Amino acid sequence: MNKQPETGVDNAASKVTRKVSVAVIGAGTAGQNAFRQASKIHDDIVIINDGFWTTTCIQVGCMPSKLLIAAAERAHDAESSATFGVHATVQIDGKQVMQRVRDERNHFASYIKKQVEGWPDDKKIDGRAHINKQGLIEVNDELIEAEQIIIATGSSPFIPDGWTDKLGDTILTSDSVFELTDLPKSMAVVGAGAIGLEIAQALTRLGVDVTLFNRVKRVAGLKDDDINNKAIECLSGELTMHLGSKINNVGTQINAEHKTAFIDYEDSARESKQWQGEYVLVATGRRNNIKQLGVENLGVELDDKNRPKDLSKKTGKIGDSNVYIVGDANAHIPLLHVASDEGYSAGSMVCENEENAYIRPPATPFSIVFCSPQIVNVGMSLPEIQQDSNLEHVIGSVSFDNQGRSRVMGVNCGLLHIYGCKKTDKILGASMVGPDAEYIGHILASAITNDLSVKDMLDTPFYHPTILEGLRTALRDVQHKMEIPYQYQDTQKNSS
DSSP states (O other), X not given: OOOOOSSSHHHXXXXXXXXXXXXXXXXXXXXXXXXXXHHTTOSSEEEEESSOSSOHHHHHSHHHHHHHHHHHHHHHHHHTGGGGTXXXXXXXXXXXXXXXXXXXXXXXXXXXXXXXXXXXXXGEEESOOEXXXXXXXXXXXXXXXXXXXXXXXXXXXXXXXXXXXXXGGGEEOTTTGGGOSSOOSEEEEEOOSHHHHHHHHHHHHTTOEEEEEESSSOSTTOOOHHHHHHHHHHHHTTXXXXXXXXXXXXXXXXXXXXXXXXXXXEOTTOOEEEEEESEEEEOSOEEETTGGGXXXXXXXXXXXXXXXXXXXXTTOBBTTSSEEEOGGXXXXXXXXXXXXXXXXXXXXXXXXTOTTOOOOOOOOOEEEEOSSSXXXXXXXXXXXXXXXXXXXXXXXXXESTTOHHHHHHTOOOOEEEEEEEXXXXXXXXXXXXXXXHHHHHHHHHHHHHTTOBHHHHHXXXXXXXXXXHHHHHHHHHHHHHHTOOOOOSOOSXXXX
């Protein structure tokens, strides 16, 4: 049972309108997976949701952003085709671009909506939930007592204090930018993480005058200095970036009867400057939607960043309680595939280990930024490896600047680092910026997950000519530095 106060229990219980075995709060990726899995065993289950009944990914995240990127890539390919002897003139219809983003987004969302519509009406509640001091769920006119609670309330864009009031209708976030009916003429993007980089580059390629700000001289949260520097080099050819800048103030002003946004900032040389334009997109990260839910009334403690303490990263369970916090709500790893696994596992946990219960193991750390060139991190980061005194490692590398297929395609800018363990001959992790990095990342994630050695990897075929041959070059570099026994490539010199 959930936490109950010392007094007033009988009075509170008398007001309970529904008792269930499982209550799921939040209907995003994690919540929907938890609901479906738990429903295999429990019939007395309810899912409560405030807002859209799709997912963050489909509605305001990965799908609309990739639709915008797809349009941007078409424009970029046409505009940069002269180097191949192909000359084209590009006209960008901003209204059509944004309409397609929304239309296709809604198309994807329709499949999720159909699934939700197929759930029994008496198991769905549309409203904002709150956990009261008795540990009961208040929503609309109901008071629900749940034996087990799965919290999957997702996340929201973080906006610095005061910026909403100062910027008014010139402020955008990833939750609102895709609702623009036309492409703006100019925009500042604050934050060079995945969201900021992807949107900044896409809009730049679609003809928007974009300026990207970031308080540190890093992009995409890269922790390998060489990869970070290479990423900045590759991206700066297209993007106007003020890395290492400090924003002192934001606001709006009237210029020639038009309202414009402004940013007062200090650049990396600490010179005071001002940016002016139509919109400011705040991409300074997302924060979990948990603080106002009342989870403390379930005995859940939060740290200073609103992350739940005593969290099982495998199942989302809080200590030995009957409370599970999954997906973006637990602020562990805010990625869709992680949220999916956590929701599935939490939904299985409440099945009391019956036949349908299955706990998915934690996935190998894996992240992709879909800018061009792509940025990927897999497995352990370089600082994590360096901090472990028991790990002897080497770094195998390959530059894509002169890699065959990359140069053929005109996408030859990038660098891959693979971190190999000298004691085990296994891959510890990798960081990269380069073409086809999403596929290289998947191969390395599979290798780490399945405990393959560097030699195992090199025993697999690499077709010529492909960009993936760059992976082989980096693996050979690891192999050489670790002095792993291997067959030399020049095997025919002694043959007759």
